[in-house]
């Protein structure tokens with residue numbers, strides 16, 4: 198079943214803060230960071246009708262960078278993040294997609310590989326906790 202996909206905006210700020218607490222414990226973005234993101238960049242949610250997965254995304258004329266994607270804990274392993282990514286690829290069919298992910302985040306890396314991302318490089322000591330980042334890229338559909 199395809200889930201409804203929509204832009205998130207200022208009115209979703211408090212919800213996004215709650216989702217951050219559930220999905221990134223100890224690594225949440227602050228209210229200011231999310232507010233700034235919503236002001237200058239884009240955010241999407243998917244769910245039916247309540248949002249089950251969200252993504253914070255930066256669009257430039259050439260590429261899309263995915264800063265954040267998370268499925269709320271109760272909805273994981275049902276293909277929802279995959280649907281979110283497929284929606285993003287359809288929305289921006291001509292753009293290259295980039296993202297960075299902790300090399301220890303096996304569920305996320307498997308998800309990204311399953312939708313066509315390839316590893317570009319690894320950056321050691323990239324995150325504040327000293328862990329390594331995997332930089333990944335997906336080429337446009339067209």
Ligand SMILES: CC(C)(COP(=O)(O)OP(=O)(O)OC[C@H]1O[C@@H](n2cnc3c(N)ncnc32)[C@H](O)[C@@H]1OP(=O)(O)O)[C@@H](O)C(=O)NCCC(=O)NCCS
Nearest residue numbers: 265266267268273274275276277278279304305307308311
């Ligand atoms: C990573 C995350 C977004 C995956 O969301 P999800 O909705 O559960 O993912 P999906 O159900 O769409 O899974 C799609 C594919 O990803 C992989 N995957 C997802 N969860 C996995 C897990 N726990 N273990 C191994 N592979 C996993 C599988 O390849 C899966 O395909 P399959 O079910 O056919 O095997 C989710 O675990 C999450 O929100 N994690 C916390 C936040 C996070 O780390 N975000 C990414 C970094 S920004």
